[in-house]
Every structure is written in structure tokens, then in C-alpha cells.
Amino acid sequence: MGIGIGKTFRPKFFSLFGKGRYSSSLFASDLAAGVIVGIIALPLAIAFGIASGVSPQQGLITAIIAGFLVSVFGGSRYLIGGPTGAFIVIVSGIVAQYGMQGLILATIMAGIFLVVMGLCRMGAIFRFIPYPIVVGFTSGIALTIFSTQIKDFIGLDVQVPSGFIPEWICYITNIGSLDIAETVMSTCCLLVIIFWGRISKKIPGSLIALLLATAASFLLSKFAGIEFATIGSRFPELAAGLPMPKPEAPHFDYQTIKDLVSPAFTIAILCAVESLLAAMVADGVTGHRHDSNTELIGQGIANIVTPLFGGIPATGALARTMAGINNGSKSPVTGIVHAVILLLIYLFLMPYVIYVPLSCLAAILVVVAYNMSEWRSFRYLLKADRSDVAVLLITFFLTVLVDLTVAIEIGVLLAVVLFVKRVMETSSIRVIDEDRMAATENDEMARIDDTERLSIPHGVEVYEIDGPFFFGLASRLEELEEGRKQDVKVRIVRMRKVSFMDSTGIRNLRNFCIRTSKRGIRVILSGVNPQVMSTLHKSGLDQEIGADYIFPHIIPALAKANECLMQRHSQQPESRPRG
Numbered sequence: 001m002g003i004g005i006g007k008t009f010r011p012k013f014f015s016l017f018g019k020g021r022y023s024s025s026l027f028a029s030d031l032a033a034g035v036i037v038g039i040i041a042l043p044l045a046i047a048f049g050i051a052s053g054v055s056p057q058q059g060l061i062t063a064i065i066a067g068f069l070v071s072v073f074g075g076s077r078y079l080i081g082g083p084t085g086a087f088i089v090i091v092s093g094i095v096a097q098y099g100m101q102g103l104i105l106a107t108i109m110a111g112i113f114l115v116v117m118g119l120c121r122m123g124a125i126f127r128f129i130p131y132p133i134v135v136g137f138t139s140g141i142a143l144t145i146f147s148t149q150i151k152d153f154i155g156l157d158v159q160v161p162s163g164f165i166p167e168w169i170c171y172i173t174n175i176g177s178l179d180i181a182e183t184v185m186s187t188c189c190l191l192v193i194i195f196w197g198r199i200s201k202k203i204p205g206s207l208i209a210l211l212l213a214t215a216a217s218f219l220l221s222k223f224a225g226i227e228f229a230t231i232g233s234r235f236p237e238l239a240a241g242l243p244m245p246k247p248e249a250p251h252f253d254y255q256t257i258k259d260l261v262s263p264a265f266t267i268a269i270l271c272a273v274e275s276l277l278a279a280m281v282a283d284g285v286t287g288h289r290h291d292s293n294t295e296l297i298g299q300g301i302a303n304i305v306t307p308l309f310g311g312i313p314a315t316g317a318l319a320r321t322m323a324g325i326n327n328g329s330k331s332p333v334t335g336i337v338h339a340v341i342l343l344l345i346y347l348f349l350m351p352y353v354i355y356v357p358l359s360c361l362a363a364i365l366v367v368v369a370y371n372m373s374e375w376r377s378f379r380y381l382l383k384a385d386r387s388d389v390a391v392l393l394i395t396f397f398l399t400v401l402v403d404l405t406v407a408i409e410i411g412v413l414l415a416v417v418l419f420v421k422r423v424m425e426t427s428s429i430r431v432i433d434e435d436r437m438a439a440t441e442n443d444e445m446a447r448i449d450d451t452e453r454l455s456i457p458h459g460v461e462v463y464e465i466d467g468p469f470f471f472g473l474a475s476r477l478e479e480l481e482e483g484r485k486q487d488v489k490v491r492i493v494r495m496r497k498v499s500f501m502d503s504t505g506i507r508n509l510r511n512f513c514i515r516t517s518k519r520g521i522r523v524i525l526s527g528v529n530p531q532v533m534s535t536l537h538k539s540g541l542d543q544e545i546g547a548d549y550i551f552p553h554i555i556p557a558l559a560k561a562n563e564c565l566m567q568r569h570s571q572q573p574e575s576r577p578r579g
Contacts, residue, residue, distance in 0.1 A: 040323050071335025074299070076316070086274050132389075146366060154183045196209075206364045275299050387418065420471075427469075459489040490564050509541065
């Protein structure tokens, strides 16, 4: 596969300049949208950082650096990059097992995977991931996020084990020790987030809840002696101030890289799926089209650079993207402005973040989990055919009960299996003898283009391959041979509907020719298109069959079959009467 970087990597940001394409009015619109998106991203970046097992500082750094790089190097005019809820489970697992150095290395490896995917023009492939798989692991992630937030939501002061079932056993066992003040705080924050939208669509309810909860926590602690678990109590080092992050290369060895290949691949797949899905939604709303390969490269660059400054994996965020569009975003400048706003907050307002209650962040993440859950789509898919339901439930339960990495790997495998199954359902091989061909015009199941009045001589069989001849269908030739008539002298393999052949199809066709040749049956191919002919030529099968026995149409193939029958008849000794 040839790789043309100039044609594959075309960031939308650089297309803005020249020939007066970008004006001051467009910048004003992008500026206003960027400020609003930056405010919306603040509580989410902090919450995602803490939920992922790292500091709020790292969540904010990710939103700043990745948000900037995705907008500059991405393939969408509107996509806003940053940390998202989809990464919480995988990031917390990597941090727990490999530490921050392992997370940095895994994120950089994922970024490299994404760049390679983009350069190899694999962006279009992610559009074909079956919807049940996407809903399955998205809903599974949402349930997992919800489960991990119960501890802070009700203020349990216990060590909660990892794993969905152990978590809920711990919650049920210790439910009597919940903290009333923390539960009231989180519930009030939840209600503010839910109902604030009726007051204002511009200012997010999560930001209002964050401000009110922080003020309430500070005042109740100072005047009523009611203490809440806050960011400062979990990360006391933040009270001393926040230094500017400095680039730091990760320490690694061969074994670490080997261990992190699977988690890095999971991060890359999640990033690709989530960012391209968000870009497709933005395209549908705005009427513009994104460049999926450029977007993968842009996401890869962001995930290579961001962890060097202590950040975590990032991807395109649908909620922030739609917020930008709804508030007048016109170009990637919106994402750049959003990153600048977050940088200003990081420099001047972060000392006040230590007073934010963890119960408020838990309420924000509960709402995030609900919005991610896609429960309506989940319920709808449960009414689909059994194969889709099986794929949905397998992906969902693997995500919740086993591991997100396993769920992604099995999900990709299921996508391949489901694709092969669908192709097999639309492809077939059938035998058309003289009686079948004559009856075709009255056959309700026959297609219009099969209604040819062809005369098939006695002793000739026509095998018709309908669809791609690949590994999922290739064994059907051998199955069809069983129980066929013994007086067949010529078999025509009609390939007019074969768009391509893979190596397994070539192998099985060759074996078919060898078996029939041993029985004294001549094989003729008809309807071979140039692409399939090229495949036959590369494998040498055209020489084995003989160029004189491969035809572009069924009519000369039948004429050749008649010729073969006449030659065989003339070679047989004439029977003489005894006497």
C-alpha cells in the first residue's frame, strides 16, 4: 500500500488561511464558542483526571495540550479534543498495574498506532464497526464509571476493591456507614446539573454545581465545622501551588513495552472509534465532511506529545464538540481558544480547586455515565436479531465483569466474524443444471438477470458463484460436489458476480479443478472479470486450467463445453453388433 503523506495528512486548521477564507467575523464567533467550551471542559477535565487515578492537574493538562493539538492537526473543523469518560477504566487499570511511567509509555505507543493507522488510510474501516459492539462497550464503560463513583457519592470511608462485583459487595456491606453530609451534597449537585438546563443552555449545569458545591464546602467547613472530602484532602500536594509541567521522557525496557502493547492497542481503538464517531455526528449537524485519516494522525500526535507533560490519553469529545457547534463554532480555532481558556484557569485559578468536594465530582461523573449509557439504544438492540443481541451482551458483560482491554479485543474479533457472517449470507454457490435453467423464468426466487434462456447440454453442469469467493465461502464447492450426477463431463464455474477472490478461494478452486480432472471432468470458467483474472494469473491457476478454457461470458463457455463433449464422443470406440 503506497503512503502519500501529503495526500493523507491535510489538517483542517491550515486550510483556513489564504485567499481570505478566514475573517474577523468568523474569529469572533470561534472566540465566543471557545470560551464557553473551555468553561464546560473545566469540571469534566478535573473529574476525569481524578476518576482515572491521576491528579486533577493531569486531567487539566490533557485538556490543554491535547485540545490544542487535536484542533491544529486534526481532520475535522469542529472536533474538540481532551480527556473523556471512555478512558477512565483503562487508564485507572494501567496506573494501578504499571504506574504513571507505564501510562505515559502506553499512551505514546497508542499515539504511534494511531499515526500508523492514519498513514495507512485505515480511517474508513472504523465506520464499519458494528453498532451493537459500540453500544455494548460504551454502555459497559458507563456502568463501570457509575459503579466507581458510588464511594464518593455517598461518602464511604473504606478501601473499595477493584472489579464491578467486589465493588458492589463492598458498598452493600458498608452501606450503614455512609456519610449523610456527603450524600446530601452529591444529591444536591446532581439535581442542580439535571435541572439547570431549564434556566440556561449556555452555562453548563456541571460548572454551576462545581461553584456552588465549592462555596458550600468552604463555608460549612469554616462556620459549621462540617468537613467534606475535597480535592485538597486527596491531593494535599496541590495546596503548595501548581508548577508548570515539564517534558519528561518515560523509562522503559523491552518487557514493559511487550506488556503494554495490548493496553496501548485498546487506547488506540477507543480513541479512533470515539473521535471518528464524534466527527461523523458533527458532519451530520453542520454539513461539512471530516478527513478520517488526518483525524487519526492528529489524534496520534496529541497522544504522543501530551503524556510527555504528564497528561493522560485524549480523544475527540462529542459533548464539547456539540457545545461548540451550538454556540457558533466555525473552525478549529474554537478548540484552540478552549485550550487557551483552560491554560489561563490553570495558571490563575487552580489554587482554589483544592476546595472542590469529591462528592460534587462524583455527581458530575454520574451524569456523564448516564449520558454515555445509551440505554435507549441498548433497549432497542435487545429487540434485534439474535446475532446482534449476542454481540451486544457479550461486549457489554466483558466490559463490566472482565476487562475493557479484553472487551475491545473480543469486540474487534466479533466485528470480523459478524462481517464474514453477513457476507456469507449474501453470497452463495449453486448448481444450475438444464432443468433448473429452463425453469428459471417461473422461479419466484430467481433474480431478473438470471432469466436467460440458455441451453445446457446433457453432461454439463453450471456452478454459479454469487458474491465474493473468499475463505468464508470457499468450502461450499466441495460440499456441492457430493451427491452430484455421475455422467457429468464438463463443469462450468460461472463467476460473473465474483468481485474478488482471496488465497483460500484460489486454493479451493484449484483443489476443485484437481478433483474434477481426476474424474475425467473438464473445468471451464466463465464471466471472469479483469480483477479476478489478475488474481488467477498471479497464482498460476489460469495456466493450470488453460487460457482456452477461461471466458468472459457464459455463451462462449457453453460453446466450448459442447466442443469438449463432441471431442469426447468422437474419441469413444463405436459399438458394433455381435454376429
